[in-house]
Amino acid sequence: MSELKVAADIKVGDKLLGWAASEDVRSRGASGGLVTAVLAAALETGLVDRVLVLKKVSEFEAYPVFTSDVQEVLESAGSMHSVPVNLARYLKPETCSGKTALPAKPCDARAVVERVKRNVMSSEDTYVIGLNCGGTMHPEKVRKMLETIYRLDPEEIAGEEIVKGKLVFFTKDGKEHAVPIDDLEAEDLGRRDSCRYCQVKIPTNADLACGNWGVPGDLAEKVTFVEVMTEKGVELLRNTVSAGFAEVMQPDGKSISAREKVNKVMLGMSEKRKTEVFAPIENGKERFEYFRKELENCIHCGACKAVCPVCTCGEDSKCTAYFSLADSHKMSLFHMVRFLHLSDSCIGCGQCEDVCPAEIPLTRLYQRFAVPVQKEYRYLPGMSDRTPPFFALKLEDNEDKEGGGCTCR
Amino acid sequence: MQVNNRENVYASICPGCGLACGLYLRETVSETGEALVSVDFRKSAQVNAGKLCSFGLKLPLYYAEPQTSMVKGQKSELEAAISASIEALKTAPVKSLAFFSVGNATNEEQKAFSVLAGAFDKDVETGMGVYSSLPVSMHAALNRNMSLEEVEKAKQVFLFVDPYSQYPLLLRRVLRAKENGAKIVCIGPRHLPVADEQFCLKPGEYGKFLFPSQDSVLVADIHPYSDPEHIKAVLELAEVSGSKTLILKPFANSAGAGLLTANTKQCTLEKLLEGIDSGKIKTLFCLESDFLELTPDREAAVRALSKLDSLIVQTSSRGELSRLADIVIASEPFYRKQGTVLNAEGRLLSIGGDSTLSFDALSSLAAAFGKQLDFESARKEVFEDFGLKKAGEFAFRAPAEPCSGPVETEAPCSKYEPGQKSCSIFLSESLQEYSSASISASLVYSLSPFMWHGLEDENDFVELNLRMIRRLGLVKGGTVKIRSQGKIVDIKFRVSSIEDGYLLSSQRLPITGFPGVEVKFSVR
Ligand SMILES: Cc1cc2nc3c(=O)[nH]c(=O)nc-3n(C[C@H](O)[C@H](O)[C@H](O)COP(=O)(O)OP(=O)(O)OC[C@H]3O[C@@H](n4cnc5c(N)ncnc54)[C@H](O)[C@@H]3O)c2cc1C
Ligand code: SF4
Ligand code: SF4
Ligand code: SF4
Ligand code: SF4
Numbered sequence: 033m034s035e036l037k038v039a040a041d042i043k044v045g046d047k048l049l050g051w052a053a054s055e056d057v058r059s060r061g062a063s064g065g066l067v068t069a070v071l072a073a074a075l076e077t078g079l080v081d082r083v084l085v086l087k088k089v090s091e092f093e094a095y096p097v098f099t100s101d102v103q104e105v106l107e108s109a110g111s112m113h114s115v116p117v118n119l120a121r122y123l124k125p126e127t128c129s130g131k132t133a134l135p136a137k138p139c140d141a142r143a144v145v146e147r148v149k150r151n152v153m154s155s156e157d158t159y160v161i162g163l164n165c166g167g168t169m170h171p172e173k174v175r176k177m178l179e180t181i182y183r184l185d186p187e188e189i190a191g192e193e194i195v196k197g198k199l200v201f202f203t204k205d206g207k208e209h210a211v212p213i214d215d216l217e218a219e220d221l222g223r224r225d226s227c228r229y230c231q232v233k234i235p236t237n238a239d240l241a242c243g244n245w246g247v248p249g250d251l252a253e254k255v256t257f258v259e260v261m262t263e264k265g266v267e268l269l270r271n272t273v274s275a276g277f278a279e280v281m282q283p284d285g286k287s288i289s290a291r292e293k294v295n296k297v298m299l300g301m302s303e304k305r306k307t308e309v310f311a312p313i314e315n316g317k318e319r320f321e322y323f324r325k326e327l328e329n330c331i332h333c334g335a336c337k338a339v340c341p342v343c344t345c346g347e348d349s350k351c352t353a354y355f356s357l358a359d360s361h362k363m364s365l366f367h368m369v370r371f372l373h374l375s376d377s378c379i380g381c382g383q384c385e386d387v388c389p390a391e392i393p394l395t396r397l398y399q400r401f402a403v404p405v406q407k408e409y410r411y412l413p414g415m416s417d418r419t420p421p422f423f424a425l426k427l428e429d430n431e432d433k434e435g436g437g438c439t440c441r
Numbered sequence: 442m443q444v445n446n447r448e449n450v451y452a453s454i455c456p457g458c459g460l461a462c463g464l465y466l467r468e469t470v471s472e473t474g475e476a477l478v479s480v481d482f483r484k485s486a487q488v489n490a491g492k493l494c495s496f497g498l499k500l501p502l503y504y505a506e507p508q509t510s511m512v513k514g515q516k517s518e519l520e521a522a523i524s525a526s527i528e529a530l531k532t533a534p535v536k537s538l539a540f541f542s543v544g545n546a547t548n549e550e551q552k553a554f555s556v557l558a559g560a561f562d563k564d565v566e567t568g569m570g571v572y573s574s575l576p577v578s579m580h581a582a583l584n585r586n587m588s589l590e591e592v593e594k595a596k597q598v599f600l601f602v603d604p605y606s607q608y609p610l611l612l613r614r615v616l617r618a619k620e621n622g623a624k625i626v627c628i629g630p631r632h633l634p635v636a637d638e639q640f641c642l643k644p645g646e647y648g649k650f651l652f653p654s655q656d657s658v659l660v661a662d663i664h665p666y667s668d669p670e671h672i673k674a675v676l677e678l679a680e681v682s683g684s685k686t687l688i689l690k691p692f693a694n695s696a697g698a699g700l701l702t703a704n705t706k707q708c709t710l711e712k713l714l715e716g717i718d719s720g721k722i723k724t725l726f727c728l729e730s731d732f733l734e735l736t737p738d739r740e741a742a743v744r745a746l747s748k749l750d751s752l753i754v755q756t757s758s759r760g761e762l763s764r765l766a767d768i769v770i771a772s773e774p775f776y777r778k779q780g781t782v783l784n785a786e787g788r789l790l791s792i793g794g795d796s797t798l799s800f801d802a803l804s805s806l807a808a809a810f811g812k813q814l815d816f817e818s819a820r821k822e823v824f825e826d827f828g829l830k831k832a833g834e835f836a837f838r839a840p841a842e843p844c845s846g847p848v849e850t851e852a853p854c855s856k857y858e859p860g861q862k863s864c865s866i867f868l869s870e871s872l873q874e875y876s877s878a879s880i881s882a883s884l885v886y887s888l889s890p891f892m893w894h895g896l897e898d899e900n901d902f903v904e905l906n907l908r909m910i911r912r913l914g915l916v917k918g919g920t921v922k923i924r925s926q927g928k929i930v931d932i933k934f935r936v937s938s939i940e941d942g943y944l945l946s947s948q949r950l951p952i953t954g955f956p957g958v959e960v961k962f963s964v965r
Contacts, residue, residue, distance in 0.1 A: 087450070093485035095450055095465055116484065126469075171485040328634040329616060331609050332899075333495040339482060356899055387482050389492035391613045 060109035081130030142414020143341035162235030164243025167227030226382030239265035246291025457890035459690035459785035494609030537723035544692035545729035547780030553803035560810035570709025574669035586787030596656035644674035657684035697783035734895035772799030
């Protein structure tokens with residue numbers, strides 16, 4: 033076991049193992065309670081005014097709340113894989129006065145970055161504690177898999193965990209029930225569609241990137257692997273350690289390479305899935321028909337716009353100008369405007385698809401526009417403060433661009 | 442900088458229609474006490490998996506104007522409004538009283554309202570006249586439980602409603618049924634994208650063209666303007682084929698209100714209006730029900746209501762009815778209410794709030810007439826009535842006993858005769874030179890949550906099919922002038938895939954009432 037690291041020695045680029053000092057927080061936390069300790073310390077010491085966390089209702093239900101109450105933060109500990117919410121959407125001018133900290137999956141962190149670019153919030157005042165993410169599940173599907181695959185009553189579930197590629201449910205009688213995620217996904221259960229081709233697994237765009245990959249077997253669930261990404265990350269972690277809320281230490285080389293290896297495998301799987309899902313539709317007529325058919329059941333509720341964390345236009349925007357069905361023929365103009373407008377900023381978070389009452393595979397539709405654009409401009413939205421390609425005023429702003437003309441499919 | 446707004450999050454339901462979708466309501470209360478409401482998706486909700494239609498998303502507008510209590514046009518304290526109501530009820534001849542609640546109130550409020558009405562030997566009117574036109578033996582079939590999940594498992598789904606506009610959160614279940622291999626048969630003038638087969642039939646033709654089986658689900662709805670012949674034909678079709686029925690309803694607690702009201706001789710709205718107009722009803726008490734928005738002829742309703750001695754309105758929303766009311770008892774917004782609703786599936790759902798303000802007002806009124814009912818007892822009675830121990834997303838009402846009562850048809854309060862009125866549709870002046878032909882058409886309303894709740898919708902156009910548009914020489918982007926009985930409306934139109942001879946509207950046109958009417962397009 034290596035030495036504990038002192039707060040002052042923490043710097044950008046550090047890769048550490050950390051855990052909450054309090055036994056209570058450790059037992060509540062998903063993997064040592066480090067994230068909860070960081071959030072609680074930030075509040076307690078006044079580094080931030082509020083934190084945005086999930087308020088648990090049940091194993092399958094939680095909603096985001098802003099709080100200044102440390103107790104509420106402690107109660108939010110644990111990973112909720114069946115709560116596919118995007119927290120960035122809640123950061124708005126009316127909620128963002130003061131300094132705020134939040135836990136963030138890669139899609140949350142990416143949306144934060146895009147929202148900052150659109151002046152919805154300030155980067156300086158927002159502390160992002162990133163969580164690695166292998167994916168989330170829609171609670172409706174979780175119930176279905178419990179009933180049909182696990183043959184368990186959802187009311188009997190006491191907890192859930194992802195261990196070595198298996199989704200494990202713990203029942204109130206103390207038993208464990210595990211099924212490989214691959215088997216679930218073969219039945220169209222398991223992770224949300226968008227998570228299966230998500231392009232970021234470790235939120236290197238956050239201030240801290242925390243997860244259990246790389247944690248040695250004997251410390252599993254007891255500590256979290258944390259990478260310090262920014263000066264704000266340094267500030268957060270130093271603050272936590274010096275306030276006595278957590279301890280950190282240097283991992284060995286094996287841990288670091290194990291983390292990188294798992295990340296590479298996960299990204300490879302996502303890439304493979306992405307290639308399958310977004311096989312180009314070469315024929316223009318077929319392409320039109322594909323979009324027309326997928327959108328034919330749209331009931332024009334506007335939920336896809338309301339929920340999108342990177343769409344910051346408000347009520348009167350380019351797409352809503354064509355919201356009236358009276359303006360549409362064969363295919364809604366509202367959607368066409370949105371597909372184009374979001375093609376450089378869609379982060380594939382899956383929120384639109386989650387809330388669509390007509391079950392339209394919306395994220396696939398948005399990403400079908402976005403993937404080629406983002407590939408052409410070598411721009412992965414939400415990963416840096418680079419100006420979105422469509423906003424770039426000078427060609428140099430898009431210097432990553434590799435010629436070759438438009439490849440949009 | 443500290444943010445001093447207080448945020449309350451309610452795990453609530455949408456009052457838009459009888460599906461009662463789950464959602465979160467975020468109420469941000471400013472330091473001055475002003476509450477701003479926003480809607481959030483509650484993905485764990487069993488009914489809708491967090492998905493909402495445009496009405497659900499527009500709930501902040503629905504909740505925008507909180508109500509204040511009033512007596513004779515003056516703002517008053519709640520207690521003063523209750524006292525004035527007691528006085529009005531005391532002085533009114535018992536025979537001339539009417540109590541009206543369509544199903545926007547909780548079961549517990551509905552119970553208290555029934556108790557109050559009972560103090561005068563009266564039943565609560567729900568406006569569902571269809572009950573009185575059908576044999577009592579059929580009533581149980583209208584209130585049978587059926588979960589939306591069962592629709593997904595059907596081999597055939599017969600849709601007598603338009604899920605796209607009327608009950609939008611039904612659509613995903615139908616789409617899933619289709620994905621599972623079900624045949625989707627749609628009955629109505631609009632050609633629905635989900636349809637494998639589409640029919641536009643009269644009730645008498647259902648048995649001739651539709652062949653459901655035991656694995657089929659028939660989805661229809663009942664509402665204040667239901668055609669009894671149509672409902673009867675659907676239920677008979679179900680009976681003969683052994684198929685299941687899902688009968689939807691327009692208000693969040695229509696099902697609860699219907700079951701808690703023992704009255705099987707419900708009056709139609711027209712009959713109620715007639716009663717008011719003729720002076721038979723002199724005091725009307727409306728509970729969370731906008732009589733004006735619902736009645737077929739708004740102007741006639743305003744005229745009739747002005748003849749009342751007392752109009753008592755207990756409501757959480759501001760509307761024209763409150764302005765006409767002699768007494769307004771302000772209730773809390775729906776999401777703040779403690780209590781339950783029974784949705785169209787038969788699920789007893791909690792609303793999610795903790796206020797009993799509105800219930801307490803009704804209970805004080807009942808107490809003034811010698812009837813006691815506290816909230817806990819009301820709640821217990823509701824659970825007993827529905828055969829449940831608690832409310833919840835998996836709490837389905839115990840199946841009703843098959844009705845062994847008399848099978849003869851009750852004499853209806855009034856007979857609904859669809860298609861009697863006619864209106865002419867004149868087109869914009871520029872088109873008049875093209876033709877002098879006259880085309881007959883039926884005006885059909887998509888009775889959406891927006892219409893039932895009188896909330897403005899983006900869809901401010903009428904729909905015609907391309908053939909009719911061409912025959913009428915209409916030009917894209919223009920408007921169509923529709924005239925009926927001396928009234929004219931100039932409105933945008935849209936080309937839609939609908940049957941020839943139909944004009945569809947998803948907003949109430951100021952030229953006719955709710956029931957579909959035969960219209961005549963005339964081009965001068
Ligand atoms: C959905 C999800 C998937 C994950 N997948 C992986 C993975 O594949 N590999 C890996 O190495 N690590 C993954 N993690 C991270 C890991 O589970 C731990 O969260 C991390 O190691 C920190 O542990 P902790 O004990 O310090 O966190 P805790 O102290 O338990 O704090 C967790 C924080 O996360 C927040 N949170 C919980 N659920 C969500 C959610 N759905 N969305 C947003 N915030 C949430 C809580 O409010 C809390 O603040 C995942 C986390 C989540 C939430
Ligand atoms: S989209 Fe990516 S980051 Fe977001 S929940 Fe899914 S896998 Fe995690
Ligand atoms: S369009 Fe959909 S997938 Fe893309 S960012 Fe918006 S909500 Fe997420
Ligand atoms: S959420 Fe779905 S139904 Fe609603 S507007 Fe978007 S695509 Fe259409
Ligand atoms: S109006 Fe009906 S379908 Fe729409 S959200 Fe409300 S309850 Fe659901």
